[in-house]
Amino acid sequence: MLSAEDNETLTRVGPGTPMGALLRRYWLPACLSDEVAEPDGPPARVRLLGEDLVAFRDTEGRIGLVEEQCPHRGASLFYGRNEEGGLRCTYHGWKFDVTGQCTDQRSELKPFCEKIQITSYPVHESGGIVWTYMGPEEARTPFRDFGTESLPADQASVVRETVYCNWVQSMDGDVDTAHISNLHQFDAIDDVPDDGSDQPGYPSNYMSMRFWRHDPRSLIEVDDTWYGFRYAGLRTTPNGHQHARISAWTFPGATIIAAIPFNTRLIVVVPVDDVTTYRYNLTTQPPANPRGLGGPPFFTYEKYPFTMPKIGTSGTRDMPRNYTRANDYGMDRVAQKGTSYSGIPDFRSQDNMATETAGPVYDRTREHLGSTDVAVIRMHRLLLRAAKALREAGTEPPAVRGDFRSIRGAEKILEPGEDWRVLGTDDDPVVKEALAARPRP
Ligand code: FES
Ligand SMILES: [Fe+2]
Known part of the structure; x- marks a missing residue:
């Protein structure tokens, strides 16, 4: 038996929870490599630890794992265009590279891309899985190899x-x-x-x-x-x-x-x-x-x-x-x-x-x-x-x-x-x- 408080601590994993913070210190599977097999291919929806994310493989084969909502006015980047080195929101055309940096705002008269950055998590492909680390950067430890490397x-x-x-x-x-x-x-x-x-x-x-x-x-x-x-x-x-x-x-x-x-x-x-x-x-x-x-x-x-x-x-x-x-x-x-x-x-x-x-x-x-x-x-x-x-x-x-x-x-x-x-x-x-x-x- 657990106390109600311990059961809450054990089971809740969203941002800001103690168990969520613990899990974010480990490399975790985000999606299957197969789901983002092709450069410039369809992005994949990823929901992990209660966060909605999008995974995509860019023109060079690099994988991005970024927050789903466009920081302009919130449209889902899952519906975006994966092209020429980034994922572009189809609402007004803002574009993001695998690091989450905004690289283009094709609808803006005075673009301010350099000021716009969305959450992006580091990824590592191994054993047919795209793994990610969602914790603080300064605490990031090497990928844990169970043999898949x-x-x-x-x-x-x-x-x-x-x-x-x-x-x-x-x-x-x-x-x-x-x-x-x-x-x-x-x-x-x-x-x-x-x-x-x-x-x-x-x-x-x-x-x-x-x-x-x-x-x-x-x-x-x-x-x-x-x-x-x-x-x-x-x-x-x-x-x-x-x-x-x-x-x-x-x-x-x-x-x-x-x-x-x-x-x-x-x-x-x-x-x-x-x-x-x-x-x-x-x-x-x-x-x-x-x-x-x-x-x-x-x-x-x-x-x-x-x-x-x-x-x-x-x-x-x-x-x-x-x-x-x-x-x-x-x-x-x-x-x-x-x-x-x-x-x-x-x-x-x-x-x-x-x-x-x-x-x-x-x-x-x-x-x-x-x-x-x-x-x-x-x-x-x-x-x-x-x-x-x-x-x-x-x-x-x-x-x-x-x-x-x-x-x-x-x-x-x-x-x-x-x-x-x-x-x-x-x-x-x-x-x-x-x-x-x-x-x-
Ligand atoms: S909501 Fe994404 S570009 Fe406007
Ligand atoms: Fe069983």
Whole structure:
């Protein structure tokens, strides 16, 4: 449970709010590179942290991210003409370059361009995403490289999903491994053959799903790190071994979910505004798994199609939302009594039902937290502490610098006495093997 005041601090992200100020100290995804693919091509609308912006690629290929409203009399620059090194408002023809400087006022008898400057945020393209930094210039830190800086262009892949609730709510589901034993259950798991991988080591993805089902009372252990925390969901397998799913959470909203044997695919949650959220799901590093284990970054099961577009090398796109609150997330009450625990057809719709129906901004004075919520609690505490320290003492936020390429999720059936904290780190033999096979640039 949080106080009403802490819940407000945690969830509100507009200009002038403590959490808004914290988020503005990090490089955040603004839009997909694909949305502004062409020099002098159509601009893209961007709404980020409650601010309305326009992105455009100028004649030279530079990207501008500027406030949407024309400073003359307020018309939207989204409808502007992108031409000859700038974006021109079509109301009276004022024109702005990528830095936000006014460069032409074709309707004015006595132009005063040099006096007109609109808000413009620095951008950096990486991994198929246009990232931006919206904080004070003097506090700007280098772009945080999770591996996308050296990712070959043909291996960059991003899927963006829009979720209609507060950003923290959406992220809560990412650090909550307990729910997979309930929300994501369906009967076809019973058909998964025992392939013998219920032994210390790396199980198949399908066996892993059996373990979720077998033990719904996961023990959650959280380990603080320089970037945030890692946590393990520990379950007992049918043969009595301990199965660990380890996910990593990085300030202010990036999660790498558990996968076999380890994972570097990143989910970045970013607030469009207080009640709308983007989830960018992106490749950060070349696949470097010498054992060919683990399968897809987030699994599909042939008898239970996962409607997320196939994640691969086929470029960037928005994820379709076939199931929303408007159609009760595709709820099938017959399936709910039979083959599917939730009655909702696919994983992401199940997650969206759970997080969106708590309301646009969930009132955490009403929650009752238990033993499986410790990672969620840790995340809220870390965010609140950092936002308050920044506001009250100007303390530099955590994890604005570091080697973000070394952060990984992991999953394994533990050897007796094995410490899950090593799994997925640079000290994990499987990671060492992968790095030896494909050294980091
Ligand atoms: S409102 Fe944009 S030029 Fe007049
Ligand atoms: Fe989920």
